[in-house]
Amino acid sequence: MNGLGNDFIIVAHFESVPDYAPQMARAMCDRHFGIGGDGLVFILPSEKADVRMRIINADGSEAEQCGNAVRCVAKYAYDHKLSFREALTVETMAGIQHVWLTIEEGKATQVKVDMGAPILRGEAIPVAVNAENVVDHPIEADGAAFAFTGVSMGNPHAVIFVEDAPRFEVEKWGPVLEKHSLFPNKANVEFVSVISPTEVEMRVWERGCGQTYACGTGACATVVAGALTGRIERRALVHLKGGDLEIEWSETDNRVYMTGPAEEVFAGRWHKA
Numbered sequence: 008m009n010g011l012g013n014d015f016i017i018v019a020h021f022e023s024v025p026d027y028a029p030q031m032a033r034a035m036c037d038r039h040f041g042i043g044g045d046g047l048v049f050i051l052p053s054e055k056a057d058v059r060m061r062i063i064n065a066d067g068s069e070a071e072q073c074g075n076a077v078r079c080v081a082k083y084a085y086d087h088k089l090s091f092r093e094a095l096t097v098e099t100m101a102g103i104q105h106v107w108l109t110i111e112e113g114k115a116t117q118v119k120v121d122m123g124a125p126i127l128r129g130e131a132i133p134v135a136v137n138a139e140n141v142v143d144h145p146i147e148a149d150g151a152a153f154a155f156t157g158v159s160m161g162n163p164h165a166v167i168f169v170e171d172a173p174r175f176e177v178e179k180w181g182p183v184l185e186k187h188s189l190f191p192n193k194a195n196v197e198f199v200s201v202i203s204p205t206e207v208e209m210r211v212w213e214r215g216c217g218q219t220y221a222c223g224t225g226a227c228a229t230v231v232a233g234a235l236t237g238r239i240e241r242r243a244l245v246h247l248k249g250g251d252l253e254i255e256w257s258e259t260d261n262r263v264y265m266t267g268p269a270e271e272v273f274a275g276r277w278h279k280a
């Protein structure tokens with residue numbers, strides 16, 4: 008499945024995450040010797056929600072949250088009758104996500120997710136900056152100077168505003184910034200250019216998988232960072248390499264709502280030993 012080209016291998020027949028999950032993710036996500044994907048997603052039973060999601064990045068590291076994967080999991084749960092409601096809940100390591108599905112011809116097409124409230128205090132993101140909000144904070148890497156705004160949606164993000172995101176050298180600066188000493192748990196790094204107060208372009212280097220076509224939590228972090236720094240409004244359209252996400256950081260409940268597509272591409276069997 009994928010959300011705007013951010014693609015995942017979904018497995019739904021485990022009761023819990025096996026201890027060999029990191030090796031399984033690295034093998035299955037390999038785009039030449041495996042199936043290929045940005046991550047391996049387990050759909051598990053839950054006592055608190057309709058289903059539970061755990062996500063392992065392509066490098067075998069586990070992430071606390073994944074916006075595009077939540078949309079895929081919710082679609083899978085409805086389409087494969089793990090849930091019969093168009094409004095359902097997905098338990099993640101970041102909390103319980105409420106999800107609303109748009110159904111067309113019996114299948115979920117568009118998915119809206121309550122991604123919860125952003126975490127902005129430096130040591131909770133975490134970033135090695137002792138501040139309630141980490142806004143346009145200087146960061147140096149390989150002799151270049153940037154300014155990042157730190158936001159967690161359960162997973163850590165460093166949002167950097169640049170002149171022209173689609174032409175930015177993500178492959179050069181992403182890996183250096185992902186592992187910067189300011190980020191104790193590493194970070195997903197978003198490069199964002201503002202088109203208008205309600206529209207941005209974003210490219211992303213993701214922790215544990217590299218440059219991806221889209222990042223749901225990254226799009227949420229982008230709108231929060233943009234609104235915090237007065238660059239954009241709290242509701243914006245985020246243009247990503249793989250398509251668009253609608254994001255709103257609600258003024259009334261402080262929660263971030265993400266709306267976008269989810270797609271099932273194929274199903275199959277994994278035969279490798």
Ligand SMILES: N[C@H](CCC[C@H](N)C(=O)O)C(=O)O
Pocket residue numbers: 013064069070071072073074075076162163195213214215216219221222223224225
């Ligand atoms: N690589 C991310 C997890 C996937 C997040 C992204 N794919 C999304 O849609 O939110 C991390 O290690 O925090």
